[in-house]
Structures are given as structure tokens and as C-alpha cells.
Amino acid sequence: MNKNYIFKFILLAIPVSAFLLMSSSGGRNDARSGSPGDGGASCVTCHPGAVTDASAVITSNIPAAGYALDTDYTITINTTSSSSSVGFQLTAENSSDTKIGAFTAGSGSRIINSGASITHSTPSSSGDWSFTWRSPSTDLGAVTFYSAVNASAGQGSFSGNDQVVLVNTQAASLSISDAQRIDFAMYPNPATDILNIELPEISEKVTVEFYDQIGKLAYTQNLDANSKTINVRDLATGIYILKVIADNKIGTQKFIKQ
Numbered sequence: 001m002n003k004n005y006i007f008k009f010i011l012l013a014i015p016v017s018a019f020l021l022m023s024s025s026g027g028r029n030d031a032r033s034g035s036p037g038d039g040g041a042s043c044v045t046c047h048p049g050a051v052t053d054a055s056a057v058i059t060s061n062i063p064a065a066g067y068a069l070d071t072d073y074t075i076t077i078n079t080t081s082s083s084s085s086v087g088f089q090l091t092a093e094n095s096s097d098t099k100i101g102a103f104t105a106g107s108g109s110r111i112i113n114s115g116a117s118i119t120h121s122t123p124s125s126s127g128d129w130s131f132t133w134r135s136p137s138t139d140l141g142a143v144t145f146y147s148a149v150n151a152s153a154g155q156g157s158f159s160g161n162d163q164v165v166l167v168n169t170q171a172a173s174l175s176i177s178d179a180q181r182i183d184f185a186m187y188p189n190p191a192t193d194i195l196n197i198e199l200p201e202i203s204e205k206v207t208v209e210f211y212d213q214i215g216k217l218a219y220t221q222n223l224d225a226n227s228k229t230i231n232v233r234d235l236a237t238g239i240y241i242l243k244v245i246a247d248n249k250i251g252t253q254k255f256i257k258q
Contacts (some may be wrong), residue, residue: 018135063241068253098140099116194229194231
């Protein structure tokens with residue numbers, strides 16, 4: 001009688017175990033990024049490591065000066081490993097361990113937690129993913145991206161012989177107080193040759209900086225009270241964060257060069 005119950009339990013356990021394995025291979029829906037807001041939870045409990053050569057890095061095109069509000073940035077995870085089956089989960093939090101911003105999935109990834117986190121949709125042989133993070137519309141402080149990257153031991157699927165690598169990277173907020181913020185108009189946007197800058201009041205000296213999508217300062221021009229136009233003809237086609245500095249105040253907007 002007891003043997004019969006054991007046999008039935010084994011038969012029941014087989015499809016359940018298979019279901020859990022297949023579900024995890026497409027990324028977990030629960031919090032597993034290893035972040036403080038996720039309670040430090042990752043996949044390391046179920047995936048203790050036989051793989052020992054895995055490493056990962058998170059990069060972004062957020063400028064060194066910090067992220068602008070309500071702006072899309074590209075976040076990339078690159079993994080180095082002998083594994084042919086790699087997965088991840090990533091989230092973004094501020095210093096209060098609060099989720100900030102929202103993700104949009106790219107190839108091989110999917111969003112979870114209402115867009116506050118992102119994970120792989122299928123295991124990757126390269127361990128590389130790129131996706132979009134939209135910064136918050138209000139100043140929530142510096143952001144830290146936390147990720148748990150899971151490299152399998154080479155069986156072609158996730159199992160108990162995997163290595164979990166925890167990585168993080170931080171970016172400051174470009175947001176400033178209302179007293180330090182300058183609102184300005186620019187037109188046309190997009191522009192091909194001439195860009196006009198209009199400030200709410202006359203300033204003797206204005207500095208305009210263009211940051212490209214990898215956060216590099218691409219062009220700088222100083223303006224005076226008599227000239228508020230910029231020749232952008234030689235600027236490479238693309239999307240820029242335009243930063244205006246005048247009278248110890250700062251303003252930023254997205255600019256498109258056609």
C-alpha cells in the first residue's frame with residue numbers, strides 16, 4: 001500500500017518538476033535580482049555553482065553627469081562564460097531601495113513586476129542583452145542597476161550545477177532643484193542645420209552641451225546675449241541630450257539631429 005502511494009507521488013512529481021524547470025528557463029516572475037529591494041534574493045539557492053569562470057558587467061548610455069528625467073536609455077548586460085545557456089534578472093532602485101523607472105524588453109528578454117524588473121525570455125548562448133530603461137519623471141535620486149546572471153554548467157539548460165553572478169552599476173540623477181532649473185525652448189526639433197535656443201530671460205553667457213547616446217560630450221558652444229543660434233550641420237545624425245547652462249542654472253531636453 002505504501003509503495004503504491006510512493007509510486008503515485010513520483011508520477012505526480014515528474015511533470016511538476018518539469019514544469020518548474022521549463023518555467024525557470026524562461027525567467028522567474030518573482031524577485032531574484034539580488035537587489036536590496038528584492039531582499040537580496042537571487043537564484044543562488046537553486047543554482048549553486050559548478051561553473052566558476054562566469055563574469056558579467058552592466059553598461060548604459062546614461063551620461064557621466066547623470067540621467068535626465070523621463071528619458072529612454074539603453075541598458076546592456078554582457079556575460080563572459082564557457083556556458084552556452086545564460087539567464088538574468090535585473091532591476092533599478094534608488095538609495096531608499098525603491099524601484100524607479102520602467103523597462104521595455106528587447107530581444108530575448110521580457111518585463112516582470114509591472115515593468116519594474118526585466119528577465120530573459122529564453123536562455124542565451126552569448127549571455128548578452130540590451131533593453132530600454134525609461135528614467136522616472138520626477139527626481140528620485142541616483143539609480144543603481146542590480147542584476148543576477150545565471151550561467152549553467154553546460155548541460156544546455158538550467159540545473160543545480162550553475163553559477164550565479166551578482167553585479168550592479170550606479171548612475172547619478174541629472175535632475176536639479178526648481179531654483180536651479182532653467183526652462184528653455186529650442187526649435188526646430190528635429191533639426192538639420194540651425195538650432196535656435198530661447199531663454200526666459202537675457203543671459204550674458206550661455207553654454208550649450210550636446211551629449212550623445214553613450215553619454216559622451218559630442219559638442220559644446222558658448223552663446224551670448226546677441227546670438228542664440230547653433231549650427232548643428234556637422235553634428236552626426238542621432239539623438240542627443242542637450243544641456244543649457246546659464247546664470248548658474250541648468251536645463252536639459254532631448255534633441256534629434258536629422
